[in-house]
Amino acid sequence: MTKVMIYTTSYCRYCYAAKALLNSKGVKYDEVDVTKDPKMKRKVMEELGWKTVPIILINDRVIGGYDDLRALEEEKKLDEMLK
Numbered sequence: 001m002t003k004v005m006i007y008t009t010s011y012c013r014y015c016y017a018a019k020a021l022l023n024s025k026g027v028k029y030d031e032v033d034v035t036k037d038p039k040m041k042r043k044v045m046e047e048l049g050w051k052t053v054p055i056i057l058i059n060d061r062v063i064g065g066y067d068d069l070r071a072l073e074e075e076k077k078l079d080e081m082l083k
Helices: 013-024 038-048 066-074
Strands: 004-008 030-033 055-058 061-064
Touching: 004 013, 013 066, 038 055, 055 066, 061 066
Parallel strands: 004 030
Antiparallel strands: 004 055, 055 061
């Protein structure tokens, strides 16, 4: 089973767009909203090597942010990753 994790903030339009794309594909994902925990946000960003939200992981692999997720969809690679 594919595991999808997304780190978000409540004020990020790209976070909403990423979740909408995943929802449109019927993908179940775990979401961690780091809006009210800047310390956790910094820790996650440092550990994963990413500087913005959303941070999207598929099967524990960082795929990037919304633009990266959208690119995978446009290249017809996302469905394969989600199998």
